[in-house]
Amino acid sequence: MPTPVEHRQVIVIGAGPAGSACAQRLAESGLDVLILERRTIVGNPAQCGECIPHWGEVVGTFKHLDDHSWLKTYFEFPQRLQLHRLDNMRVFLPSGKSYEFELDAFAGHRLQFDGYLADKAVQAGAELRVNTALKRIQHQSKTGRDVLVTSDGRFSCDFLIDASGSLAHVGRLRHGQDPVYRPEDQVPTTYAQVRGKVPETFDVFLGSVAPNGYAWIIPKGPDTANVGLGVRAGMLKGNVKEHLIKFCDDLNLEILSFGGGWIPMGGPVKRMVDGTTLAVGDAAGLVMPSNGGGISQAIISGCFAAEAIVNHLELGSPLSDYEAKVRASLGKALKNSLRTKNMGYAFFRGDFITETILRILGPIGGIKRAMECDRPLWIL
Numbered sequence: 197m198p199t200p201v202e203h204r205q206v207i208v209i210g211a212g213p214a215g216s217a218c219a220q221r222l223a224e225s226g227l228d229v230l231i232l233e234r235r236t237i238v239g240n241p242a243q244c245g246e247c248i249p250h251w252g253e254v255v256g257t258f259k260h261l262d263d264h265s266w267l268k269t270y271f272e273f274p275q276r277l278q279l280h281r282l283d284n285m286r287v288f289l290p291s292g293k294s295y296e297f298e299l300d301a302f303a304g305h306r307l308q309f310d311g312y313l314a315d316k317a318v319q320a321g322a323e324l325r326v327n328t329a330l331k332r333i334q335h336q337s338k339t340g341r342d343v344l345v346t347s348d349g350r351f352s353c354d355f356l357i358d359a360s361g362s363l364a365h366v367g368r369l370r371h372g373q374d375p376v377y378r379p380e381d382q383v384p385t386t387y388a389q390v391r392g393k394v395p396e397t398f399d400v401f402l403g404s405v406a407p408n409g410y411a412w413i414i415p416k417g418p419d420t421a422n423v424g425l426g427v428r429a430g431m432l433k434g435n436v437k438e439h440l441i442k443f444c445d446d447l448n449l450e451i452l453s454f455g456g457g458w459i460p461m462g463g464p465v466k467r468m469v470d471g472t473t474l475a476v477g478d479a480a481g482l483v484m485p486s487n488g489g490g491i492s493q494a495i496i497s498g499c500f501a502a503e504a505i506v507n508h509l510e511l512g513s514p515l516s517d518y519e520a521k522v523r524a525s526l527g528k529a530l531k532n533s534l535r536t537k538n539m540g541y542a543f544f545r546g547d548f549i550t551e552t553i554l555r556i557l558g559p560i561g562g563i564k565r566a567m568e569c570d571r572p573l574w575i576l
């Protein structure tokens with residue numbers, strides 16, 4: 197005898213920043229929202245470099261957000277989450293020469309950050325069920341509805357949010373490998389929590405240390421940091437973790453623990469709205485392809501998806517407004533960032549050529565533009 201199907205107005209798959217922001221915004225508008233999260237503890241294990249943008253960085257990068265009071269308030273994170281200010285970023289060339297830019301961000305523990313966001317969604321009225329993984333989607337012809345089969349019960353809903361991260365579980369279950377719905381160019385990343393003499397700044401290292409990618413040191417306090425490597429799949433000889441250990445050893449940093457994950461670096465999926473399902477955050481491929489940052493886009497897209505559902509119910513506007521709004525706000529920066537990444541893939545072949553190109557681009561602002569997701573300089 198199959199378990200009964202529990203029907204909810206909105207189901208959100210995943211309690212990352214995208215899912216929690218979306219659920220909070222929906223619950224505040226009076227909708228019935230259930231978040232299903234496969235992990236036992238939200239945010240654990242953390243999969244992040246843990247650089248979290250302030251609102252200044254967000255409005256400086258994306259369009260049409262200045263007057264969005266809900267998002268502006270959402271980005272006012274409590275002091276207890278902000279372990280270390282990240283006012284500057286330094287980009288190191290293979291020779292050790294560096295270029296420095298301003299940044300408006302902070303380092304935090306992603307575990308605490310994700311937990312805080314999920315708590316806010318619950319306080320707003322959303323229900324959160326952990327230990328509940330979406331496993332299958334079955335179409336029920338009798339009701340004309342899809343049934344979400346999870347590790348703990350069966351569900352149906354009026355609206356479904358795919359906030360399941362880089363592997364886009366809803367898109368994958370419905371459409372397999374179809375790139376229209378699946379984020380592409382999944383880049384493997386490994387990081388370590390370290391102790392030792394760490395910089396004040398967010399440091400990025402380019403060249404053979406991380407072929408077609410970069411290594412980072414993100415300080416989290418006076419003697420702790422998150423140190424990681426993201427490398428285009430298949431570009432590194434040997435194991436990414438071994439390279440990270442060597443990188444840390446060379447800097448005399450003691451490794452306390454490891455983490456890692458996949459970052460979708462192929463740009464936005466071609467379709468973010470599939471019937472009454474809306475893909476948000478990494479599941480929609482909204483990570484910056486040139487730097488791997490995705491927290492702010494996850495929150496923004498989660499909020500926009502919620503607003504599209506509310507407007508659909510109240511005003512009858514189409515759900516496709518969601519995708520249009522995401523592209524209007526985030527599209528240009530994501531496109532620039534993708535171009536920069538593709539230029540890196542095409543030209544950064546070995547330390548000599550990487551150094552030469554960056555020595556030309558650095559003094560004329562090319563590296564800064566790349567990191568800030570402005571239009572790349574087409575000097576090559």
Ligand SMILES: Cc1cc2nc3c(=O)[nH]c(=O)nc-3n(C[C@H](O)[C@H](O)[C@H](O)COP(=O)(O)OP(=O)(O)OC[C@H]3O[C@@H](n4cnc5c(N)ncnc54)[C@H](O)[C@@H]3O)c2cc1C
Pocket residue numbers: 209210211212213214215232233234235239243244245246247248249328329330331359360361362365385386387424455456457458459476477478479483488489490491492494
């Ligand atoms: C190593 C690494 C370093 C990074 N560093 C940074 C950084 O410093 N700054 C930055 O801005 N971005 C960074 N990113 C990117 C950033 O982590 C993501 O863009 C962001 O977490 C996306 O949020 P999300 O809510 O879309 O997805 P996620 O945070 O991935 O959340 C998805 C949630 O869905 C759950 N889930 C997945 N499948 C199912 C299922 N079948 N059923 C139920 N639940 C499910 C997961 O358990 C998870 O909780 C990094 C990513 C990685 C991997």
